[in-house]
Amino acid sequence: MQGFFDTCRILTFMLILAKEFKYLDILKKQKGGITMPMSADFQKRLEPILPEIIKCFGTPFHIYDERGIRQTGKRLKKAFKGVRGFKEFFAVKANPNLVLLKMMAEMGFGFDCSSIPELQIARQLGAQEKDVMFTSNNTSEEEFWQALKYGSCILNLDDISMIPKVPMWPKRICFRYNPGKRRTGNSIIGNPVEAKYGVTHEQIVKAYRLAKERGARKFGLHTMVASNELNYKYMVETVRMLSRVAEMVQNKLGIRFEFWNMGGGIGIPYRPEQEPVPIELLANEIKKILALFKAKNSYVPKLFMECGRYITGPHGVLVTTVINRMSKYREYVGVDACMSSLMRPALYDAHHTITILGKDDSDEQEVVDVVGSLCENNDKFAKQRKLPKTKEGDILIIHETGAHGLAMCFNYNGRLWPKELLLREDGIVELIRRAQTVADYLATQSFEPQIWELK
Numbered sequence: 001m002q003g004f005f006d007t008c009r010i011l012t013f014m015l016i017l018a019k020e021f022k023y024l025d026i027l028k029k030q031k032g033g034i035t036m037p038m039s040a041d042f043q044k045r046l047e048p049i050l051p052e053i054i055k056c057f058g059t060p061f062h063i064y065d066e067r068g069i070r071q072t073g074k075r076l077k078k079a080f081k082g083v084r085g086f087k088e089f090f091a092v093k094a095n096p097n098l099v100l101l102k103m104m105a106e107m108g109f110g111f112d113c114s115s116i117p118e119l120q121i122a123r124q125l126g127a128q129e130k131d132v133m134f135t136s137n138n139t140s141e142e143e144f145w146q147a148l149k150y151g152s153c154i155l156n157l158d159d160i161s162m163i164p165k166v167p168m169w170p171k172r173i174c175f176r177y178n179p180g181k182r183r184t185g186n187s188i189i190g191n192p193v194e195a196k197y198g199v200t201h202e203q204i205v206k207a208y209r210l211a212k213e214r215g216a217r218k219f220g221l222h223t224m225v226a227s228n229e230l231n232y233k234y235m236v237e238t239v240r241m242l243s244r245v246a247e248m249v250q251n252k253l254g255i256r257f258e259f260w261n262m263g264g265g266i267g268i269p270y271r272p273e274q275e276p277v278p279i280e281l282l283a284n285e286i287k288k289i290l291a292l293f294k295a296k297n298s299y300v301p302k303l304f305m306e307c308g309r310y311i312t313g314p315h316g317v318l319v320t321t322v323i324n325r326m327s328k329y330r331e332y333v334g335v336d337a338c339m340s341s342l343m344r345p346a347l348y349d350a351h352h353t354i355t356i357l358g359k360d361d362s363d364e365q366e367v368v369d370v371v372g373s374l375c376e377n378n379d380k381f382a383k384q385r386k387l388p389k390t391k392e393g394d395i396l397i398i399h400e401t402g403a404h405g406l407a408m409c410f411n412y413n414g415r416l417w418p419k420e421l422l423l424r425e426d427g428i429v430e431l432i433r434r435a436q437t438v439a440d441y442l443a444t445q446s447f448e449p450q451i452w453e454l455k
């Protein structure tokens with residue numbers, strides 16, 4: 001019998017290996033032919049149907065991949081299986097589309113909210129107290145009132161001065177910790193002294209003491225020291241740092257931590273040469289830290305995480321049509337989307353891979369700026385980028401727009417938000433947000449007249 005099981009195990013292992021090799025093969029082919037960080041699988045399913053989707057919906061639009069999002073969610077949960085109380089709180093700000101957020105709830109994720117409207121969204125989706133983290137910063141007293149009114153949530157306080165501003169002190173409280181200079185004896189975590197977030201190292205014990213005095217009985221410890229970080233060791237060091245701060249606080253105050261929240265910030269490869277974060281390796285390293293903490297303290301807090309980008313980022317693209325080819329001092333590809341639909345390149349000088357439907361690296365190349373229609377010279381999706389030669393009517397696919405894409409839309413120049421589509425697991429493409437209309441744009445200028453005059 002044992003022999004039979006061993007044979008099965010070996011066969012399964014071989015099957016996994018074969019699958020891995022096939023996957024590597026796809027990747028290799030991609031790197032040779034066309035440079036694409038977007039998932040090979042999404043590309044393979046999207047490109048053949050894209051012309052028909054465009055015929056139906058018109059460009060521009062963001063389109064998301066349900067299968068990819070669910071696979072990433074599954075993979076994350078699997079990697080952290082066995083970690084006590086592990087829970088991902090999806091950062092709503094990364095992609096606040098209700099259909100996607102519903103998917104998050106279905107996967108058992110909670111929500112990390114940074115504002116009252118985001119809390120209302122979470123509430124609308126039926127999230128309970130334990131499913132919602134309210135991580136705001138520079139929060140007003142009014143917002144705390146509303147946060148507690150709009151339903152229970154876990155309050156994550158971003159500053160020691162906010163302690164007296166919290167009305168109706170909850171039983172459960174969390175503080176966001178900002179280490180200032182690195183505290184792990186490891187040079188990996190940088191120097192967040194300039195970050196506006198969190199309670200400082202010197203304030204942290206006092207913060208929990210004050211919370212305890214006000215009746216808090218359940219304690220969480222949160223931090224977020226990295227953003228779009230591809231080096232998984234950053235996150236490992238983050239958890240190590242949390243374990244040390246927790247020990248310091250509990251030794252001084254005799255409290256136990258119900259949970260740690262390691263924040264979001266796991267990066268995704270925006271550039272073809274970048275590698276995705278090895279999430280299983282990350283989880284295994286974190287498990288070691290938790291085991292060590294348990295051995296020393298005879299308990300271990302639950303582990304929370306609040307990634308946005310990692311979950312949806314790679315599973316969305318912005319599809320746009322070339323409407324003008326212009327030759328000035330540079331060559332310009334003018335498209336029908338602009339930075340109001342994807343602000344990251346202009347705001348962070350972020351790189352987003354661009355591919356052209358039906359063309360690849362083997363086609364004739366040229367160096368261009370890809371531009372939108374805003375009266376802003378930083379309205380460029382790419383600067384001096386080598387791309388296959390394009391003409392009017394060609395379709396551009398701008399990659400990795402599943403997080404912090406439409407979420408950051410704005411209306412400058414009267415440019416309206418594009419629509420959002422979902423490529424569902426069953427192959428059907430569904431409109432999940434319509435494009436903005438002029439009426440939407442003008443909506444806030446329709447109101448009851450109101451004046452003030454000096455009496």
Ligand SMILES: *Cc1c(COP(=O)(O)O)cnc(C)c1O
Pocket residue numbers: 091093094112135224227228263264265266306307308309310403
């Ligand atoms: C922005 C943010 C996140 C999500 O960041 P990602 O890069 O999308 O993972 C999570 N938590 C907090 C507090 C944030 O500010």
